[in-house]
Amino acid sequence: MIRFDFGTAALRLITLLMMTFLVFPIAVTLVVAVNPREFILPPNGFTLDWFRAAWSSKTFLRGMGVSLVLGIAAAFLANVLALPAAMALVRNNFPGKAALNIILMSPLLIPTTIFSLALYIYFVRIGYGSGLLPLLVGHTIHIMPYALRILTASLHNLDPSYEEAARIVGAGRIRTLFSITLPVIRTGLVSSFALCFILSWNDFPISVFLAPPGWTPLPVELFSYIKFQYDAVAAALAGSLILLSALAIVIIDRLAGLRRVLRS
Amino acid sequence: MIRRVLPPLAPALIALLVFVAFPMLWVVRTSFNELEAGAYIVDALTLDNYTRFLGDSWYLINTLWFSIRIALIATAISVVCAYPVALYIARTAGLQRNILLALIMAPLLIGLVTLVYGWIVIFRGGGLLNSLMIALHVYDQPVRYMWDIKGVVILLVYIGAPYVVLSLLDSIERISPFLVEAARNVGASRWTAFWKIVFPLTMPGLYAGIVIVFALNFSAFAVPLMIGDSNTQMIGLVVYREALLNNDLPFASALSVIMVAVNAMILMGMAVFFGRLILNRLEVKR
Incomplete structure (x- = not known):
């Protein structure tokens, strides 16, 4: 915490206005979603009918299915790519490490x-047909830097002597990874996975460029819907x-701390 | 050392090489190709795609210059909105800080389409914003925000300002509070302490934030696609349209190259400007 003792009241007011600006469209959406009188504000009651309608729409359910599969697969792949890279970056100092870090963050x-x-x-140019691969690749590459950042931060907090101890008593590399490293950084893994999933979801x-016909993720489905109504x-x-x-x-904040996750 | 470090880094680096570096180079190559009837791409070495854009005053004014202007305006507004907020968050702690950070980051994590929906409800003709403004007698007739440049700018600020807050926060938190205290002890007013100590030290964060947000705004296509109309042909939107709707990949590629080049030139200009600004301050102090 830093104490600059100037203009507290003005800063507080501006921050309040700014937060209102940020929260307003989110709050409006939530209010309209539970308001029985469509769009007529202020609301005159509470209903879950709109939610029921949304959750029983075939198009939306299909979109959810696509987004769910895509999000889980992309988050998994991003973490599988990022974890060994993060371990190499945290454990070693070598010339060009900073440059390498920038390359890994380049997406x-x-x-x-x-x-x-x-x-x-x-x-298109390599003649790939209309499969899911481009979409999966696009999402995975785009979210990988976030996974790398969280995993690097949690590996920094891991005392290397745990792993050394495991190796000394005869555990192999793989055994050490699965019984020491991963369990110790599990909060980092969970929040990394949660962040990657939600960014993909x-x-x-990316989806609008790369989704093949018949595999429309939910946000693109929602976009086509609100274009007309x-x-x-x-x-x-x-x-x-x-x-x-x-x-x-909330999950990310509890487990990893929001500030560490989303640096600019 | 290299033998120990390289294997774990290899998968990520190969993925970036194959799916980022290589496609980007391919975009550059495709930008020199020709498009034949039926959207077939023919290998060629022509500058036609570039001259088609750069030689057309309509594109230059209504797309390139328009995107630069909108991006500059939205970036400037984002900075003005974000600076006080970052200063305020820097001195909060505990639960208040967590809530503020969560609210700042919410627009970054909640998807664009979801947020745009909320803004449509606010923006539309008889919507909340117009009702509010008319009730407050700011103006009498409903004003168009949807499918209009005003809506586009508001949305770009909405998405951009959180990034500026976060990168400023990085800088502000590195400032030692003792510096401010020292300045105050030798008789600087609060205002002087801010302008001479705090403000110059936040320049790196400010610059980083501007770089991110300007690039984001300049290349935006989803916001003008959802909120804009035929008068808000930002360059990102033209790329999207040419690539996906007109299937003109060579032209879209050339536009991407132009977009990256112009973005880099403007950011270099800003770097020079910021460099001068910081140097000037140092001169003054001496």
Whole structure:
């Protein structure tokens, strides 16, 4: 905590306004989603009918299925790629380490539009048909830097003497990894997985470029829906996504600390 | 050393090579290709795709210059909104801090489409914003936010400001509180202490935030796609349209190359500007 003793009241007011600005559209969506009178505010009651309608729509359910499978697969792959890299970066000092770190973080520095377009062109040009691979690759690469960041932070907190002890009593590399390293950094793993999953689950720009026909993730499905009608069913679906994201934020904050996860 | 470090790093590096570096190079190559009837790409070495964009004053004014302007405006507003918030969060602690951080990060984690839905409810003709403004007598007639440049800028600020807050927070938290205290002890007013000590030391964070948000705004396609109209043809949106709707991959590739090049030039210009600014402050102190 830092004490700068100036303009406290003004800063507090501006922060309050800014928070209102940030929360307002989220709150509005949630209110519309449970308001029995479609769009007429203030609400005059509470209903879950819109949620029921959203959750029984075939299109949305299919979108959820796609997003779920995609999110789990991409989060898993991103962590599998990031974990060994994070271990190598934390345990060793070598020339060019900083540069290597920037390279590994590079998917964050490239505008998503360019990155998605590049992958799209790439798969078109190599003659790849309409499969799920481009979508999976796009999501995995895009979220990998986040996994790397969380895993690096949790490995920093891991005392290497635990692993040394395991190795001394005769455990192999694999055994050490599974019975010492992974259990000790499990909170980091869980929050990394949660963050990766929620970023994939909510992603729109990458999916819109790379989703093959018939495999539309939920955000793209929601987008096509609200292009033509923004009724309370859409609000309920958006509301469900918000609640899921809120859950992920709480999990990540409890386990890893939000601040460490999302540095700029 | 290399033999110990390389194997664990290899999978991630190979993935980046195959699925980032290589496709990006391929975009550059494709930008020199030709498109034949039926959307077939023919290998060629032509600058047609570049001259088609750079030689067309409509594109230059309504797409390139428009995107630069919108990105600069939205970035400037984001910075002005974010700076006080970052200063405030830097001195909070415990639960209040956690709540503020969660709220700042919520727009980054909740998907864009979800957030846009909320904004549509607020923006539309008889929506909340217009009702509020008319009730407060700010104006009398409903104003268009949806499918309009105003809505696009508001949304870009909404998405961009949290990034600026986070990168500023990085800088502010590195400032030793003793510096401010020392300045105050030798008689600097609070305001002087801020301008001479705190503000210059937040320059790196400010610059980092501006770099991220400007690139984000300049290449935005989802926001103008969802909120904009035919008058908000930002360059990212044109890339999206040419690639996915018109299947003109060579032209879309050329646009991407132009986008990255212009972005880099503007950021270099800003780096020079920020460098001067910091140097000037050092001069003044001496």
